[in-house]
Amino acid sequence: MTLKLYLDFLSQPSRALYIFFKINKVPFELSQVALRKGEHLSEEFKTNLNRFQKVPFIHDGDFRLTESVAIIRYVSKVHNIDNNWYPKETKAQARVDEYLEWQHNNTRAFCALYFQRKWLFPLLTGRQTSPETMQKYEDNMLACLDQIENIWLADTPYLCGDRISVADIFAACEIEQPRVAGFDPIKGRPVLSAWMNRVRSEASPFYEEAHAVLNKLAEKGGKAKL
Amino acid sequence: MTLKLYLDFLSQPSRALYIFFKINKVPFELSQVALRKGEHLSEEFKTNLNRFQKVPFIHDGDFRLTESVAIIRYVSKVHNIDNNWYPKETKAQARVDEYLEWQHNNTRAFCALYFQRKWLFPLLTGRQTSPETMQKYEDNMLACLDQIENIWLADTPYLCGDRISVADIFAACEIEQPRVAGFDPIKGRPVLSAWMNRVRSEASPFYEEAHAVLNKLAEKGGKAKL
Structure with missing residues (x-):
């Protein structure tokens, strides 16, 4: 099951995650959330997508994770990330x-x-x-x-x-x-x-x-x- | 050389680090910085102790690190931390x-x-x-x-x-x-x-x-x- 990345390109950490995923060839499915249309504010979004009603976030199978920096660290452990982008040492x-x-x-x-x-x-x-x-x-x-x-x-x-x-x-x-x-x-x-x-x-x-x-x-x- | 932890007990992340270090028996030398007296504002402090002029921070030999969350992660790698406090999984x-x-x-x-x-x-x-x-x-x-x-x-x-x-x-x-x-x-x-x-x-x-x-x-x- 491919990791799903939810983002809005007008959100700064959304752009950072997109670039980081692309550079490191992390396979993902992109799902855009239009913050300007308030798509993140519905109860349905809160229940099914992200309890904090923000972007970016990921769904990796059943595992849902918010917070861009936490996502970087998680992805660095489950995918092959070039050492200079997030060093192992x-x-x-x-x-x-x-x-x-x-x-x-x-x-x-x-x-x-x-x-x-x-x-x-x-x-x-x-x-x-x-x-x-x-x-x-x-x-x-x-x-x-x-x-x-x-x-x-x-x-x-x-x-x-x-x-x-x-x-x-x-x-x-x-x-x-x-x-x-x-x-x-x-x-x-x-x-x-x-x-x-x-x-x-x-x-x-x-x-x-x-x-x-x-x-x-x-x-x-x-x-x-x- | 013992890790030095610089803190002020009126700083929230300072207290969190102190508790985390003590619970996990991380050996450290405590150095208190009185923010209320502006001890962190001198040029000498900036040059010799912490370029960002805040607390908490650590000196581990030559390695100086600020930001409490970065410190937690660093210490979790170089010391034996009980798995529930910062999980390895x-x-x-x-x-x-x-x-x-x-x-x-x-x-x-x-x-x-x-x-x-x-x-x-x-x-x-x-x-x-x-x-x-x-x-x-x-x-x-x-x-x-x-x-x-x-x-x-x-x-x-x-x-x-x-x-x-x-x-x-x-x-x-x-x-x-x-x-x-x-x-x-x-x-x-x-x-x-x-x-x-x-x-x-x-x-x-x-x-x-x-x-x-x-x-x-x-x-x-x-x-x-x-």
Whole structure:
């Protein structure tokens, strides 16, 4: 029975999982969930698909698993994953784990909040976030991008060492997101900019595939409609 | 060379690591960092101890690691950890991983934000959070505790199955925190209440040791000083 991956390409960890699965030739059946249509909010979805009503998640036969990072680790044990994407060696794996845990209340939270408050919520509700609140969200995101530039990428070409790993995929997918809201994440950040180019190139062509919808929205510089 | 664990007992994941290490007889040297005195904010701390200026973290010889969940996984590989606390079997480990990832933007974020805004920041800055903002933080925390009560503990005595795991320790340590701000997390939640008692009892006496400072503050019902 083929593993089923449920995702929405406008969800950052959904894109990261798609790229990780494709690069590592993990066989899967793709099932798209349109969050913008509220497909995840029904009782039927909650009962039959995912009790937490979010994406991404997997069904591997009877085994249902949510949380993208937990999925990465599970898949790395049951499929053949190239060692650089999720290392088997204890310390190298711990370095990748360190970023995957750090991201939740940094890259994941701050880039997503900026995107949601600047672009998504106004579109869905017709209400703008106040400039003072928006400034706070922007400041948090900028501080986080500075940490990527100055700490994570201080000594190595990738977040967790000399070779690309799944941490780079997760980070890049988060940093792409505020582009939809008209924000340019690489402006004034030469290190982050060069790293983004390396990640896009090494994860090609799956990176572009996963970002096709996002890139179309981003082209409109924050003025796109869902 | 003994592993060094740096922590502050007023930090939730610090307490969780302390309990996990003690229960599993992981040999370690304890080094306390007083966050309330800003000991983590110096350049010297950043350079010599932890580039992210947070706790908890470990130094295992030359290997420095931050992020409590990454530390759990690392320690589980280099020390002998009882299988129920962090299972070796793939699906059982994935279930525990699922909670450890889920918590970041749920239990971890919402219980901590309530504690910070209601109790810590007013104490440090002399400024109160507005009632409307406080209500939002409280609503988020209540919704999260409802998910613990109604989803995570719906069918099993522990978060990830029939036996206690490190996920229960992490969750309980987070849920203890808003007690300092005068909030009673078990009120109206019989399932969560019974589960908290089981966790406290199974992690005894280390659970009480780790919560000694917090319990003293909580006794004053939100009126304690640091």
